Amino acid sequence: MFSFIMWLLVLQFFAIFLLFQVNCLSKHPILIVVSYDAFRYNFFESEELPNMEEVRHRGVYADHLINVFPTKTFPNHHTIATGLYTEVHGVIGNSFYDPLLKRIVTISPDMYNYNDNVIPIWRLNEDFEDERYSGSMMWPGGDFFYQNKAITWSMPFHSGSDWYKRIDQALAWIQDPFKPANLVMIYFEEPDTHGHAFGPNSPTVKNLIKKLDNITGYLHQKLKDNDLTDKVNVIHVSDHGMTAVSPPKFVNITQYLTNGTYEWAGASPAIQIIPHDGYEDGIYNALKAESEKHNYKVYKKSEYLTRWHYGNNRRAPPILVMANVGYALDDLIISAPKYALKYNFTLTNQSEFGVHGYDYTDPEMHPYFMAVGPKIKQKVKVNPFHTIDLFNLFCVILDLPPTKNNGTMLPSNEILIQYGYATSTIIMISVGAVVLVLVLISMAVIFTLMLIKRQQNITTTAALNKRFPQTFQNYIEAQHLLDTEEA
Ligand SMILES: *[C@@H]1O[C@H](CO)[C@@H](O)[C@H](O)[C@H]1NC(C)=O
């Protein structure tokens, strides 16, 4: 009887062990965030995207998202990762002049380490409690240190590296037996890279969109094959859209400036001008005088629109030139023939190039959003929301208390299933409860058996005590007798 119960116990502990070991997954909620750079919100309309449509209609989607100013890659990816406006996280452009460093900053730790208050979701996830591991598969800024620490898993950006391997690696991180990631950010540089050279309407971009549909299908098929579909939440987003611009709409602004009186940084449509001392007013006035005629706008730092949340930062330039939507500036005059050379096409007035970075109020700059997973509602369309709100959404999915940020909780409430726990968690809790009850019952049985045995002993003692003189000493001796007998 006793050994049978011991066996039962051993089996139960083995079952508990199996429960946590078999699929080597994190015990924390799991989230994958996927970004397709420059995937415009309405690419769905013009293309046949069966895999993306399937995900879109299985879970939650929005017609578009509202991103942040300027609608460039690094500022927007970092806003997605932090819930902060550009002026707060400090990545105010894909390149910019930093007056503290006194040089132009391009992608590097300097770009992202604006200050220590900026905590991206991957850092927050790892620091919150033990056994949370984050992964960055080429996410812009994901492989740098924050708060002087690297995350567990990260792969720096490598242009053109195999897309299927990116997915395979990300899923391997999630299923790692020792440090299973519960958050992975995955980045794909298309259709942005080729979109700049060929324009968003080109057959090249159309093919890339189909290729991205295929990789979407690949990701979700692999989740299914690994029995992860109801364990992993997946959010698909992009950083911005793209619009087509042709050479007749390239505007030369250097012709209004004097060489040697300023520095510049950035790219169309947003060129940052850093005048040398004493030239501020001259440069601003010269640019302003030509702006209306030539389809661009010029802003002093004091004139930046408040709703951009861009100017309150040392890195925001003293003067910003913004081409009107559909126009581009000097950098494209220079790079257009380079694209033609690189990709072997003839540059004409009809050639189209892709540009983004305009005000986020331009619909062509809008990104897309769709999400599926155990914590996400099914077959629901939500209103367009702001990309600053994504950080809170990630936090709620990951069971993390969000750090102070610029987003709201409203989209999270509409997107997520309201009961506090996902189905998988409920199953885990139920199985756990059953196991616990079994353990308690066995312990109760063992305890009862021991009590019965002890009761029998006491009864025997009492019987002995009846037969022998009723003294305390005798009782002790009798007990002692029994004890040795028992041993
Ligand atoms: C992706 O493309 C490959 C090659 O064309 C094809 O074999 C595969 O079925 C596609 N996968 C999906 C999910 O569309």
Ligand SMILES: *[C@@H]1O[C@H](CO)[C@@H](O)[C@H](O)[C@H]1NC(C)=O
């Ligand atoms: C290209 O466009 C510019 C500006 O509109 C125009 O001056 C030029 O003649 C055009 N060139 C050709 C070859 O059409």
Ligand SMILES: *[C@@H]1O[C@H](CO)[C@@H](O)[C@H](O)[C@H]1NC(C)=O
């Ligand atoms: C802009 O115009 C000026 C003056 O004509 C010229 O020197 C400069 O090369 C032009 N810039 C570009 C990018 O073509």
Ligand SMILES: *[C@@H]1O[C@H](CO)[C@@H](O)[C@H](O)[C@H]1NC(C)=O
């Ligand atoms: C502009 O000025 C810089 C130095 O300030 C000089 O090196 C460069 O050659 C000048 N370019 C032209 C086109 O004059």
Ligand SMILES: *[C@@H]1O[C@H](CO)[C@@H](O)[C@H](O)[C@H]1NC(C)=O
């Ligand atoms: C470039 O394009 C031309 C015309 O389309 C073609 O004849 C030529 O072979 C191409 N060259 C390369 C290096 O692809």
Ligand SMILES: *[C@@H]1O[C@H](CO)[C@@H](O)[C@H](O)[C@H]1NC(C)=O
């Ligand atoms: C954005 O959030 C940061 C961090 O909490 C805060 O300092 C800043 O004032 C916020 N900006 C706006 C416009 O609310």
Ligand SMILES: [Zn+2]
């Ligand atoms: Zn981008």
